[in-house]
Amino acid sequence: MRWRPVALTLGAIIFLFPFYYMVVGSLQARPDSSPAGALPRPGNLSLNNYREIDAAVNLGRSLLNSIVFTGGVVLGTLVFGVLAGYALARLRYPGRGTLFAAMLLLQVIPFQLLVIPLYVQIVRGYGLADTYLGMILPFAINSVAVFVFRQFFLQLPGELFEAARIDGAGELRVLWSVALPLVRPALLTATLLTFIGPWNEFLWPFLVTKQAGMQPLAVALANYMSTVASAATNPYGAILAGACFLAAPAVLLFIVFQRHFVSSDLGSGVKG
Amino acid sequence: MKPLPIALVLLLAVAGCGGGNDASNPEAATARGPISLWYSNNAQEVAWGKQVVQAWNAAHPDEVVTAQEIPAGQTSEAVISASITAGNAPCLIYNTSPAAVPNFQAQGGLVPLDDFADGASYVAARSGAAAAQYTSPDGKFYQLPWKSNPVMLFYNKKAFAKAGISTTAPPLGTYTEFLATAEKLVSGGAAKYAIFPSPSSQFFQSWFDFYPMYAAQSGGQQLVVDGKATFDSDPGRAVAGLWQQLYAKNLAGKEAYTGDAFADGTAAMASAGPWAIAAYQDKVDWGVTSVPTQSGSAEDQATFSDAKNVALYTACANRGTAWDFLKFSTSAEQDGKLLEMTGQMPLRQDLAGAYPAYFAKNPRYAVFAAKAAHVVEVPNVKGSVEVWQTFRDAWSTSVIFGKQDPATALTDAANKINDLVE
Amino acid sequence: MRRQPIGMLFSAPYAVFVAAVFAYPLGLAVWISFHEYIFTAPGVSVPRPFVGLDNYSAVLTDPAVRRSFVNIGIFLIINVPLTVALSLLLATALNSAVRGRTFFRTSFYLPYVAASVAVVGVWLFLFGSGGLVNQVLGSAAPDPSWLINENWAMPSIALFVTWKQLGFFILLYLAALQNVPKELYESAAVDGANRWRSFRAVTVPGVRPATTLVTLLAIITGANLFTEPYLLTNGGGPSGRSASPVLLMYQRGIEQGHPDVAAAIGVLLVAGVLIVAGAQQLLERRQR
Numbered sequence: 001m002r003w004r005p006v007a008l009t010l011g012a013i014i015f016l017f018p019f020y021y022m023v024v025g026s027l028q029a030r031p032d033s034s035p036a037g038a039l040p041r042p043g044n045l046s047l048n049n050y051r052e053i054d055a056a057v058n059l060g061r062s063l064l065n066s067i068v069f070t071g072g073v074v075l076g077t078l079v080f081g082v083l084a085g086y087a088l089a090r091l092r093y094p095g096r097g098t099l100f101a102a103m104l105l106l107q108v109i110p111f112q113l114l115v116i117p118l119y120v121q122i123v124r125g126y127g128l129a130d131t132y133l134g135m136i137l138p139f140a141i142n143s144v145a146v147f148v149f150r151q152f153f154l155q156l157p158g159e160l161f162e163a164a165r166i167d168g169a170g171e172l173r174v175l176w177s178v179a180l181p182l183v184r185p186a187l188l189t190a191t192l193l194t195f196i197g198p199w200n201e202f203l204w205p206f207l208v209t210k211q212a213g214m215q216p217l218a219v220a221l222a223n224y225m226s227t228v229a230s231a232a233t234n235p236y237g238a239i240l241a242g243a244c245f246l247a248a249p250a251v252l253l254f255i256v257f258q259r260h261f262v263s264s265d266l267g268s269g270v271k272g
Numbered sequence: 273m274k275p276l277p278i279a280l281v282l283l284l285a286v287a288g289c290g291g292g293n294d295a296s297n298p299e300a301a302t303a304r305g306p307i308s309l310w311y312s313n314n315a316q317e318v319a320w321g322k323q324v325v326q327a328w329n330a331a332h333p334d335e336v337v338t339a340q341e342i343p344a345g346q347t348s349e350a351v352i353s354a355s356i357t358a359g360n361a362p363c364l365i366y367n368t369s370p371a372a373v374p375n376f377q378a379q380g381g382l383v384p385l386d387d388f389a390d391g392a393s394y395v396a397a398r399s400g401a402a403a404a405q406y407t408s409p410d411g412k413f414y415q416l417p418w419k420s421n422p423v424m425l426f427y428n429k430k431a432f433a434k435a436g437i438s439t440t441a442p443p444l445g446t447y448t449e450f451l452a453t454a455e456k457l458v459s460g461g462a463a464k465y466a467i468f469p470s471p472s473s474q475f476f477q478s479w480f481d482f483y484p485m486y487a488a489q490s491g492g493q494q495l496v497v498d499g500k501a502t503f504d505s506d507p508g509r510a511v512a513g514l515w516q517q518l519y520a521k522n523l524a525g526k527e528a529y530t531g532d533a534f535a536d537g538t539a540a541m542a543s544a545g546p547w548a549i550a551a552y553q554d555k556v557d558w559g560v561t562s563v564p565t566q567s568g569s570a571e572d573q574a575t576f577s578d579a580k581n582v583a584l585y586t587a588c589a590n591r592g593t594a595w596d597f598l599k600f601s602t603s604a605e606q607d608g609k610l611l612e613m614t615g616q617m618p619l620r621q622d623l624a625g626a627y628p629a630y631f632a633k634n635p636r637y638a639v640f641a642a643k644a645a646h647v648v649e650v651p652n653v654k655g656s657v658e659v660w661q662t663f664r665d666a667w668s669t670s671v672i673f674g675k676q677d678p679a680t681a682l683t684d685a686a687n688k689i690n691d692l693v694e
Numbered sequence: 695m696r697r698q699p700i701g702m703l704f705s706a707p708y709a710v711f712v713a714a715v716f717a718y719p720l721g722l723a724v725w726i727s728f729h730e731y732i733f734t735a736p737g738v739s740v741p742r743p744f745v746g747l748d749n750y751s752a753v754l755t756d757p758a759v760r761r762s763f764v765n766i767g768i769f770l771i772i773n774v775p776l777t778v779a780l781s782l783l784l785a786t787a788l789n790s791a792v793r794g795r796t797f798f799r800t801s802f803y804l805p806y807v808a809a810s811v812a813v814v815g816v817w818l819f820l821f822g823s824g825g826l827v828n829q830v831l832g833s834a835a836p837d838p839s840w841l842i843n844e845n846w847a848m849p850s851i852a853l854f855v856t857w858k859q860l861g862f863f864i865l866l867y868l869a870a871l872q873n874v875p876k877e878l879y880e881s882a883a884v885d886g887a888n889r890w891r892s893f894r895a896v897t898v899p900g901v902r903p904a905t906t907l908v909t910l911l912a913i914i915t916g917a918n919l920f921t922e923p924y925l926l927t928n929g930g931g932p933s934g935r936s937a938s939p940v941l942l943m944y945q946r947g948i949e950q951g952h953p954d955v956a957a958a959i960g961v962l963l964v965a966g967v968l969i970v971a972g973a974q975q976l977l978e979r980r981q982r
Contacts, residue, residue, distance in 0.1 A: 380738030
């Protein structure tokens with residue numbers, strides 16, 4: 001019984017169809033919400049939806065803002081998150097339990113609860129309105145990623161660390177040359193999941209940036225979708241085009257990096 | 273896991289940071305200097321905003337105005353509220369929703385225009401009798417009534433023709449006619465739905481289905497008058513009854529819809545203001561008429577204003593300049609430009625008489641100008657948003673989804689609202 | 695046991711980050727929930743009396759809030775097991791399928807990347823009254839249709855979120871699968887275990903830490919549900935049957951200007967999640 005290809009193909013269709021529909025819809029000159037609209041019809045295809053976005057939004061500048069915002073978050077998470085995750089998983093020190101509890105707590109808190117006090121603190125307390133730092137700060141170290149790192153460091157066999165420590169390696173050295181290479185897939189996973197948060201984040205950068213020149217792509221496009229698009233020739237098509245444009249860099253990044261998911265040292269598990 | 277110590281740390285942090293408040297600046301009414309403002313972000317209003325700022329700055333090099341867009345939509349109230357709390361709101365926001373004014377006022381975010389010597393008289397002289405609807409419970413103006421979008425009924429001439437209905441004088445005056453027309457449109461396949469206002473539970477959605485018809489049916493009554501809900505009445509029940517039938521017969525859509533149902537032909541009618549003229553221009557061959565009433569619509573019946581106003585925020589240091597600019601930007605000349613560039617109706621008395629040339633050239637806008645004299649605003653009461661949410665929830669359960677008798681739902685909602693506004 | 699104080703140094707940046715960015719707003723939120731509170735402009739002082747548990751009792755007696763907690767319970771019961779099972783199954787399949795691996799991985803990741811506004815439109819196309827699913831089902835389709843049916847609205851949302859988030863959880867499992875030693879599978883094969891057996895005996899225990907992680911994150915994501923009921927079921931409809939606590943927090947706290955009530959809902963929600971997560975951990979530990 002070859003269940004894998006069957007399950008995968010079935011799954012892929014279910015997962016691809018909406019995306020496919022998004023792309024087709026974004027290329028329609030006139031909206032067609034009937035089931036027949038899921039098939040591209042040559043007479044109804046145009047790049048007009050994308051042209052209208054290009055005319056209304058400064059794409060280059062927004063893309064740059066998105067890259068700075070997202071890059072800052074990913075960098076902060078990779079450097080400080082890995083350190084914290086490693087310490088939480090493998091080191092014993094005072095305050096570890098408290099920090100772990102705080103990390104858990106932080107993930108459970110709905111952002112809607114904190115948003116206004118957080119805004120007041122960062123804008124009035126720290127004076128960071130309309131700055132990249134103000135945008136990055138609440139996301140600077142992704143707690144989910146810290147949690148992921150911790151979980152993966154826990155999964156590694158303890159003897160590995162003991163051996164390295166007996167050889168006299170310092171903790172930074174153990175982390176860098178023993179632990180990190182083994183959790184490369186986890187690093188990559190965390191990067192990709194950290195990346196998508198700020199990339200798609202709307203509410204926070206929207207609050208912090210009042211100047212259009214500072215707005216990341218997600219805000220600029222959401223703005224476009226919510227107000228400008230209704231006046232576009234094909235409003236729904238314009239929304240879909242905006243979504244495609246926002247998703248494209250993330251998808252590209254994924255395709256480029258996904259082959260590193262499988263760690264070479266441990267092999268690829270079961271052979272099908 | 274030790275959650276207790278964290279809780280302690282957090283409480284300490286609150287005790288440490290909670291106190292720091294800046295002093296306010298109440299004597300700023302005459303201060304002059306540079307100011308900032310936000311305007312809405314639709315293309316037409318941006319263009320208008322840019323030219324008015326440019327005109328001002330050319331004449332006032334010492335009192336420079338800097339302007340930027342704020343995104344409209346559901347989140348703009350959150351942005352304004354957060355900015356008030358943080359103390360970095362601009363001087364003027366040309367996109368202040370009257371329903372949000374009571375909240376902003378309670379936050380201490382708004383400057384009463386009565387602080388200026390000619391404040392109240394200016395508002396009254398510009399807007400005439402309509403201004404009264406914009407006073408707050410303490411008798412002051414915390415907003416300048418700026419522009420309205422009187423809601424009327426748009427209909428798709430092509431769909432009407434296809435269903436064999438007159439496109440010049442469609443039978444839409446009474447509820448009976450309206451229902452018959454709606455059924456004809458849908459059963460004949462001219463459109464999937466007769467009308468498709470957003471069925472969403474957002475507090476403001478009743479402004480586009482219930483409120484225009486209620487204003488017409490009740491002879492221009494607000495939702496709440498003198499601290500009492502008015503809609504638990506014959507007119508309220510009549511409007512609810514009409515919509516309940518529309519939903520029960522599937523003549524109005526109940527599901528979320530992406531895009532504009534009227535623009536793409538899914539719905540044959542829509543209730544909207546003159547802003548929609550530009551949006552529907554190249555998409556639909558439309559006609560416009562008054563919303564129906566039980567016994568037949570009339571030219572001079574009331575409708576919902578869908579106004580957006582200007583408010584002056586307390587974070588503003590140079591309030592003298594802000595007030596001067598506010599008057600400059602709502603002068604007869606600038607109001608004329610607003611009308612010309614956006615098609616929205618300045619809240620100014622005798623609009624048609626003030627800009628005869630414009631309305632002669634743009635007859636499609638003239639009907640809306642006539643309507644602008646009969647607009648009803650949302651009530652300026654404490655907890656305005658909560659009042660509307662209460663109403664919307666009752667409407668959604670009973671009228672849209674038929675889970676409750678509309679009359680009972682209206683009574684329950686009215687009781688809750690009476691408690692809210694006391 | 696040996697202590698490693700260098701751990702304090704390693705976790706210092708994260709601890710500072712938590713304290714500097716979140717301690718104040720979080721503490722304030724808890725404080726607000728025990729007071730009558732509105733956000734005011736700097737310099738404006740309004741009375742903010744201590745009201746004890748008033749906000750909590752107001753919230754707990756509010757049928758809409760109670761309903762939203764029931765809704766989220768329904769959501770979690772459907773979403774969490776489905777997410778764990780499907781993502782582990784698909785990750786296992788993905789881990790071995792050599793042919794077309796890039797294609798498959800990317801396709802599962804796509805919904806996670808796509809913006810909700812756009813995907814919601816697609817979902818309406820599928821699950822709307824005249825949508826594809828109902829046309830296939832014919833007379834077996836529920837009436838009223840999925841998203842406006844009191845009993846189906848929440849399950850539909852749970853299904854949607856499972857679908858949207860699955861790619862993310864598959865990634866977590868994929869990474870975890872890399873650390874399951876190959877030899878274990880080989881010895882299982884020597885013992886004559888078939889594929890299902892070795893999946894149960896080797897894969898499932900091998901990725902247990904990841905399962906804990908996936909379960910917890912799925913619970914947390916579910917508890918923070920907001921965008922989907924806002925967009926997909928018209929703001930929690932029909933009749934509040936798909937309203938989530940966070941949606942009500944948004945309405946009460948941000949739209950209506952009652953941060954005190956919203957904070958009480960938030961604190962209850964956090965407490966609820968911690969209890970559910972704790973219970974789940976206990977259960978799991980007992981199973982081991």
